[in-house]
Amino acid sequence: MSKSGAANNQVVNPESFYEDVNRLHLSPLWLRQGHAPHQRTVPHLWKWPVVREQMMRAAEVVSTENVERRVLGLVNPALQSKGFFGTTPNLVAAIQLILPGETALAHHHTPAALRIIIEGEGAYTCTNGERCWMEPGDLILTPAWSYHDHKNEGKGPMLWLDGLDVPLIDAMDTIFFELYPGKRTQPLNQPDQASMTRFAVPGMRPANFSWDKKYSPLTSSKLSAPKLAV
Numbered sequence: 004m005s006k007s008g009a010a011n012n013q014v015v016n017p018e019s020f021y022e023d024v025n026r027l028h029l030s031p032l033w034l035r036q037g038h039a040p041h042q043r044t045v046p047h048l049w050k051w052p053v054v055r056e057q058m059m060r061a062a063e064v065v066s067t068e069n070v071e072r073r074v075l076g077l078v079n080p081a082l083q084s085k086g087f088f089g090t091t092p093n094l095v096a097a098i099q100l101i102l103p104g105e106t107a108l109a110h111h112h113t114p115a116a117l118r119i120i121i122e123g124e125g126a127y128t129c130t131n132g133e134r135c136w137m138e139p140g141d142l143i144l145t146p147a148w149s150y151h152d153h154k155n156e157g158k159g160p161m162l163w164l165d166g167l168d169v170p171l172i173d174a175m176d177t178i179f180f181e182l183y184p185g186k187r188t189q190p191l192n193q194p195d196q197a198s199m200t201r202f203a204v205p206g207m208r209p210a211n212f213s214w215d216k217k218y219s220p221l222t223s224s225k226l227s228a229p230k231l232a233v
């Protein structure tokens with residue numbers, strides 16, 4: 004470039020400049036348009052009868068003895084060809100199925116999860132040693148890094164929607180994951196639905212209760228709330 008810094012005197016051939024920077028993995032910012040939100044995804048509707056049928060087929064293909072979770076992700080069509088496992092750029096929704104007698108083994112991970120129960124009875128998610136029995140319409144939270152396992156003690160299939168911030172945590176390169184050490188399920192060290200009975204039913208924080216975690220101690224919201232014992 005000339006002493007004056009003039010960019011248009013054609014000392015540098017623009018074509019060869021663009022070729023060179025590309026080869027050197029340098030990228031001109033002025034060629035990017037980036038002042039509006041990206042539209043990386045497209046709207047898509049997954050119809051329940053179609054998804055449910057594939058979930059039941061999945062139960063013939065894999066058992067929870069061989070795979071950690073029998074889950075089909077609702078992958079956004081615009082992201083699927085890129086090998087991306089997400090429904091939006093930062094969230095994944097998925098459907099999970101456990102059959103009677105099956106256990107989805109205990110693990111924990113940095114992505115946080117929520118579950119909305121769709122169908123079935125007699126199964127639970129155990130989060131941090133507390134079982135929450137699943138009923139259609141319930142919301143169950145699994146905060147980041149909480150151990151969780153799912154078990155179906157009922158007579159029919161149990162199906163629910165999982166929502167996780169996996170793509171967001173992945174984008175920050177902070178996905179960590181561990182199995183519960185040495186066991187398929189974690190020990191039950193809380194009364195069943197303790198968080199619901201302690202916090203949701205009275206609607207107040209018990210006196211002298213202290214909590215040092217970064218997430219809410221209320222980890223579920225049940226359509227049929229347990230009665231407050233008086």
Ligand code: 1HN
Pocket residue numbers: 072074095097099107116151165167169
């Ligand atoms: C996961 O760990 C669960 O623990 C469910 O039940 C769905 C989807 C993507 C990645 C991990 C679970 C998941 C998942």
